[in-house]
Amino acid sequence: MSTRYAIFCIAALSALSVCACAQAPDKALSRKQSSAASAAQDSITLENLLLWPLDEPQGTKRVTASLQRIFTMEPLQGPQLYGKGPAHLSDGHILSFAWIRQRSNSIDIGVADKPCLPVERAISITGATIEPTVIDQHGADRGAKYQAERNGFSVRFETTSNDRRCVTDIHISPSPR
Secondary structure (H helix, E strand, O other): OHHHHHHHHHHHHHHHHHHHHHHHHHHHHHHHHHHHHHHHHHOOOHHHHHHHHHHOOOHHHHHHHHHHHHOOEEEEOOOEEEEEEEEEOOOOOEEEEEEEEOOOOEEEEEEOOOOOOEHHHHHHHHOOEEOOOOEOOOOOEOOOEEEEEEOOEEEEEEEOOOOOOEEEEEEEEEOOO
16 A cells, blocks of 8 residues: 555656646746737837827836937927937837927927838827828828827827828827816
């Protein structure tokens, strides 16, 4: 009886150690996937710059801090900062400028048209809707404007004027009260 019990215990321990070893790579893989997802969420991408103000309580502060990391910011009159590009983002997009108006908590960002962030993609991630199109005083089409509001902030983006395919500017400001 005691020999059988000892054999049973050894077999059970062996089975448990095999199971534990088999599960260890899954946990490591899960940690790697979680880490990669977190890194993507923290990286400075055009999509994140559009989403952070809409989805996070401190989203505009996060955008401001990110822009200050990638631009050499020059102080302007009043509490304003301006950075001239090009500034390369981790997703391959390029910013041409950033203007941070600290008093009004507003941010303007210029986006290079190559590589293009398709308007359809920006709409799908922000839920933005098109604003009425206005032709300027010279009869020129200046592109379309789209806007999304959430979390007390408005994110508006504009498109290329000739074909309206690519996002060219992003404007972030508090929602009107």
